[in-house]
Amino acid sequence: MADLLFNLLLSVDATFRVATPLVLCAMAGLFAERSGVVDIGLEGKMLAAAFAAAAVAAVTNSAWLALGAGMAVSVALALLHGFACITHRGDQVVSGVAINILVSGLTVVLGIAWFARGGQTPSVGNEARFTPINWPGAEALADVPVIGGLYSELLSGHNLLVYVAFLIVPLTWWIVYRTRFGLRLRAVGENPNAVDTAGISVSGLRYAAMGCCGLLCGIAGTYLSIAQNAAFVRDMTAGQGYIALAAMIFGKWRPVPAMLACLMFGFLDAVAIRLQGVVVPVIGPIPVQLIQALPYVLTVVLLAGFIGKAVAPKASGIPYVKER
Amino acid sequence: MSDPEIQNQDDVRSLGTDAPPAIELRDINKSFGPVRANKNVCLSVKPGAIHGIIGENGAGKSTLMSILYGFYEADSGEILIGGKPATIRSSRDAISAGIGMVHQHFMLVDNMSVVENIMLGAESGAILTSSVAAARAELERLERDYSLDVDPDALAGDLPVGQQQRVEILKALYRGAEILILDEPTGVLTPQETDQLFRILDSLRKQGVTIVLITHKLREIMAVTDDVSVMRGGEMIAHRETAQTNKEELAELMVGRKVLLSLDKAAPQAGETVLAVEGLTFVDKAGVPRVDNISFSVRAGEIVGIAGVSGNGQSELLELLSGVRPVTAGGFSLMGERFSASRRLDPAKMRDLKVAHVPEDRLRSGLVRTFAAEESAVLGYHRDAAYNGAVFTKRDAIQQDCATKMTDFDVRPPNPKLKTANFSGGNQQKLVLAREISRDPRLLLVGQPTRGVDIGAIEFIHRNIVAMRDAGSAVLLVSVELDEIMSLSDRILVMFEGRIVGEVPAHEADERLLGLMMANAAPERSEAAG
Numbered sequence: 001m002a003d004l005l006f007n008l009l010l011s012v013d014a015t016f017r018v019a020t021p022l023v024l025c026a027m028a029g030l031f032a033e034r035s036g037v038v039d040i041g042l043e044g045k046m047l048a049a050a051f052a053a054a055a056v057a058a059v060t061n062s063a064w065l066a067l068g069a070g071m072a073v074s075v076a077l078a079l080l081h082g083f084a085c086i087t088h089r090g091d092q093v094v095s096g097v098a099i100n101i102l103v104s105g106l107t108v109v110l111g112i113a114w115f116a117r118g119g120q121t122p123s124v125g126n127e128a129r130f131t132p133i134n135w136p137g138a139e140a141l142a143d144v145p146v147i148g149g150l151y152s153e154l155l156s157g158h159n160l161l162v163y164v165a166f167l168i169v170p171l172t173w174w175i176v177y178r179t180r181f182g183l184r185l186r187a188v189g190e191n192p193n194a195v196d197t198a199g200i201s202v203s204g205l206r207y208a209a210m211g212c213c214g215l216l217c218g219i220a221g222t223y224l225s226i227a228q229n230a231a232f233v234r235d236m237t238a239g240q241g242y243i244a245l246a247a248m249i250f251g252k253w254r255p256v257p258a259m260l261a262c263l264m265f266g267f268l269d270a271v272a273i274r275l276q277g278v279v280v281p282v283i284g285p286i287p288v289q290l291i292q293a294l295p296y297v298l299t300v301v302l303l304a305g306f307i308g309k310a311v312a313p314k315a316s317g318i319p320y321v322k323e324r
Numbered sequence: 325m326s327d328p329e330i331q332n333q334d335d336v337r338s339l340g341t342d343a344p345p346a347i348e349l350r351d352i353n354k355s356f357g358p359v360r361a362n363k364n365v366c367l368s369v370k371p372g373a374i375h376g377i378i379g380e381n382g383a384g385k386s387t388l389m390s391i392l393y394g395f396y397e398a399d400s401g402e403i404l405i406g407g408k409p410a411t412i413r414s415s416r417d418a419i420s421a422g423i424g425m426v427h428q429h430f431m432l433v434d435n436m437s438v439v440e441n442i443m444l445g446a447e448s449g450a451i452l453t454s455s456v457a458a459a460r461a462e463l464e465r466l467e468r469d470y471s472l473d474v475d476p477d478a479l480a481g482d483l484p485v486g487q488q489q490r491v492e493i494l495k496a497l498y499r500g501a502e503i504l505i506l507d508e509p510t511g512v513l514t515p516q517e518t519d520q521l522f523r524i525l526d527s528l529r530k531q532g533v534t535i536v537l538i539t540h541k542l543r544e545i546m547a548v549t550d551d552v553s554v555m556r557g558g559e560m561i562a563h564r565e566t567a568q569t570n571k572e573e574l575a576e577l578m579v580g581r582k583v584l585l586s587l588d589k590a591a592p593q594a595g596e597t598v599l600a601v602e603g604l605t606f607v608d609k610a611g612v613p614r615v616d617n618i619s620f621s622v623r624a625g626e627i628v629g630i631a632g633v634s635g636n637g638q639s640e641l642l643e644l645l646s647g648v649r650p651v652t653a654g655g656f657s658l659m660g661e662r663f664s665a666s667r668r669l670d671p672a673k674m675r676d677l678k679v680a681h682v683p684e685d686r687l688r689s690g691l692v693r694t695f696a697a698e699e700s701a702v703l704g705y706h707r708d709a710a711y712n713g714a715v716f717t718k719r720d721a722i723q724q725d726c727a728t729k730m731t732d733f734d735v736r737p738p739n740p741k742l743k744t745a746n747f748s749g750g751n752q753q754k755l756v757l758a759r760e761i762s763r764d765p766r767l768l769l770v771g772q773p774t775r776g777v778d779i780g781a782i783e784f785i786h787r788n789i790v791a792m793r794d795a796g797s798a799v800l801l802v803s804v805e806l807d808e809i810m811s812l813s814d815r816i817l818v819m820f821e822g823r824i825v826g827e828v829p830a831h832e833a834d835e836r837l838l839g840l841m842m843a844n845a846a847p848e849r850s851e852a853a854g
Contacts, residue, residue: 180447180455187433187444194431197393198445198495199416314434322395 006149011270013153017228019266020165021046021220021237025244026251026258027172028216032078033253034176035209036189036315040096041081042217043241044103049074049221051107054121054232055114057128057225066128066226071218077103078214079207086206089319100241108234121225121232130159130227161223166259168216173255185209189313192320202320217241239296246299253313268295344407346371346503346534347392352401354387361387362398363558369503369551371406374525374535376545376566379555380578380778381749385538386428388555389505393425394418405503419446424496428508430488431495434481438491439463441480442498459498466497470527486517493524497533504528505536510544514633515806515839522548540578540779542571543807554578579780589790592814595624598767598798599645603654606640614640616822617654622767627789627799629813629830631806633842637822638802639684642771645800646681647671648689659766675704680760684771684802690756691744698726698740701759729758734784750781757785761792768792771802786812806835820844 025042032039053070057063077099084095108119115121135156142152176182184205188195192202224240225232243265251258272291279285347369354362362384369375379385391398394412403410405421412418418425432441443459463476472490474483480491489509496504506525510518525535525548537549545552546566554561554577562577575583599622606615615637622628632638643649645656647669655664658677663669674681683689691700702711702722711722726740733754735747744752753773760768773789774782789812793799803809809816816833818826818841826841 178452180450180452183436183440183444183447183452187436187440190433190435191431193427193429194433194441194444197415197425197427197431199414199419200445 007274009149009153011267011274013157014270014273015263015266016154016158016162016166017266018269019262020162020228021223021240022244022247022262022265023165023169023259024216024220024223025241026248026262027168027255028213028220029245029248030172030176030253030255030258031185031209031212031216033248033316034185034189034313035206036192036313036318036320037082037085037206037210038092038096038317039078039081039210039213040093040242040245041077041099042213042244043237043239044096044100045074045077045214045217046221046224046241047100047107047235047237048077048103049218050225050236051103051111051121051221051232053222054124054225055111057124058115058122058231061124061128063128063130063226067130067219067222070222070225071215074218074221075211075214078210078217082207082210085319086203086210089321092317092319104235107232111232111234119234123231124226125230128226129230130161130223132157132159133163159223159227161219161227164219165223169255169259176255181208186313189315192315196320196322206320220244243295243299246303249312250302252311265295265299268298343371345369345404346373346406347536348402348404348407349388349392350402350404352388352391352403353399354391354396355399360558362391365401365555365558365560367553367560368563369534369536371534372529372532373550374529374537374548376537376539376549376552377555378539378542378545378552378574378578380540380780381776382778383555383578384558385555386507387558389425389507389536389538392418393423393505419499419501422500422502423505424493424499424501424503425505426489426492426496426507426509428511430485430492432480432488432491435479437477437479438474438483438494439476441491442476442495446499462498463494466494470497470524470531472524485512486514486520489513489517489521490524493528501533503534503536505538507538508540509537510539510541512634514842515835516843516845518544542574545574546571556580575779579778581780583779583783587786587790587811590794592626592793593796594626594814595796597621597623599656599658599800601645601654601656604641604644604651604656605653606637606644606649607652608640613652614822615644618822618824619654620817620824620827622798622800624766624798625793625796626814627793627801627812629809629816630800630802630819631809631816631838631842632804632819634804636819636842638804638819639771640822641819642681642684642769642800642802645669646679646683646769647674671704672707678763678766680763680765680768682756682760682768682770682773684775686749686752686756691752693743693745695744696741697730697735697744697747697755698723700744701726701729701740701755703759705759705763729755729762732762733758733788748778749776750778753777753785754781757788761788764795765792765797767798767800769800769802772804773801774803774805774808782808806838810835810838818842 025046029039029042049070052073053066056069057066081095081099084090085092111119111121138152138156141148176185184195184200188202188205195205196202224236244262247261247265248258250261272294275286275291276288277285345368347367349365349367352362352365365388377385387396390396392403392412394414394417397413403412410421412421439456439459442463443455447455448458449455460476467473472494474487474490474494480488509521513521529535539545549566551563552566552569553563554574556578601621602619604615604618605613607613618641630638640649644651648671650668651665653665655662658679661677687693711717723740727738730738730740735751735754770789773785777785789799801812810830810833813830816828816830817824818838820842825844828837
């Protein structure tokens, strides 16, 4: 029993680590889509940021410079998406996919050109990473039943970016529902005409939203390469951008439900890792592939059947053209 | 009365000499490519007056107001607000010059509350809490001063249209508008809501607000305005004091020729029953009965009009009868052939039975925008032997056919090769009508025959519908325009929430009675009328 509890605790603990990039990306997507820009390029932005962060960390040995580089690259791509979709009213899905494909190839090409390791970046030492922060007293409390486990395992011992990600959720909520920017953001995704006639620039708002989106994807990518791992590996995002997008839709474009959806996907992922090699009576060991596929299968099932009526922002995906 | 055409611009500027005019436009020009939407337009609006601007679709009214509200910039010309030159490049400039606009299509965010909608773009700070409090207080004051009641916490999308319009007016007033422009404000309102709106406008005028009312409805101009300006073909044709003009003169100015506003038609010669509807019901996906157990009949040689505020099941009824939607329960008979949930009517079968259908929304279901006119003119009849050879279609026959229809129905320009989208709304509608009428149908189902159509074309379309009736066809007319229903129909049925709530013979109908029935507020009428 205690063993099971401990395993569960470790799974939940792992959930936070796995869900961090999902949460960040989901919030990024939320800003974009609330403003009326569909962003299927979350994946590409995150991948580009991961590469930029790992490359800068390898060269400068500074985690903070790496974070800055990750965010800068991601914001640049977000603005490129904006330039195509907002200024030139291009198709938002096409632009997003183009960014994903571009980044997927470009990171490998640049990686080979700069580091000659088959597309990987050199491993960086802990001084150039975001490493786990142990909260005061975590060691001492570790053996206290229940509370000790919760405190030392769940709360303490994550790296800075995990905490940042989960603080960004209430921050996003506050921005979207309690600030002027949020009011306008919600309005521009629903009815850009209303915003335009109120004397506010539709493009300006959408660019600002893309900026927020880029920043958050940048943090997510940085987390992947120099906090969760210690180097960039080709295609290391492995579809997490899409899962984040799914989680955001699952959360009906609202911050807290979107975060919960991310945690659910994260938890499945964490459980899948724990289940590897577990022998089930009669059936025998569960095939690794099946377990690895579980989160994706569940994503499809949940999205297809359980999401209920998800009403997207009305103007989402539609370029704004002034009347006539 | 002098010839209205020879009103010169000096006259225009001499209107309202006591105080500087609230709005003065001088020689405004605006072109879109080769189209000159506004040509040397001058306008002077007295402060504290209701000034009507009337004109056909495409006369340049909306362009002019869009220039005033900063949507477009004029190519040349001057704008003076309260006697001072103003540069208006954006809506923001217009708002700060004290101009507010109530658009034809409301500019509301449906899933936000009334308060949020009103303060959008005019928040008092970066954090909403204080803005909301300020907006609420100001809103209460405005509601008190102008007696504009709206629940500030209701979601904008949940409000009825009349209330949504008030929110739009409040939005403008909240931004300190002293000049209020209303673009076709009554298109979506019931007659009662229209009366309420006019009362609101009157009280705004008493408080010193200047109002510009854009419309193509002569009745409204006569009912509320102090002055009226007429536009035609991008030019300002005339200015009148409303008290010194009349509908006939204004209609003539708008169209450029004499227009018969009332339709002379002989008494109907009703024959055998062509359409009999019995307990027809349609339930939509959400389980809402859109058409609820309706029964009525239409006989040859009569026009039956279906009145109702848009969205009360008329569209669905028309789609059921034309085989576009499947029937849920009940059924109907066309020329004695019965259709029901188990025996579906499809549009091809419908045409075989000589039933013609002019759909409500010509661009969605009547025409294909990107087709040449000649192609649009055979849609639905494209299997006809006259248009087809053994393998290929007969392009020449189709073109010839379209050219004939264009001459018969005065479609301009009469060019069968021109893309459908490049015709004006009225000409597109004439093309659809030509296609459907020219085969002598036994029954014509027609929805909103004159939506977005100019007054001149309306006259033409109405005449053709009556001519069809006189030739012995049955006509079922669905329209949200009461004037149209009243002038065309021989019998009027009123729909409310999917049910027929009353039937009135045309000669007994008046606007007030129909309006009350449309809002389902009429006193119970005896069945004798039906």
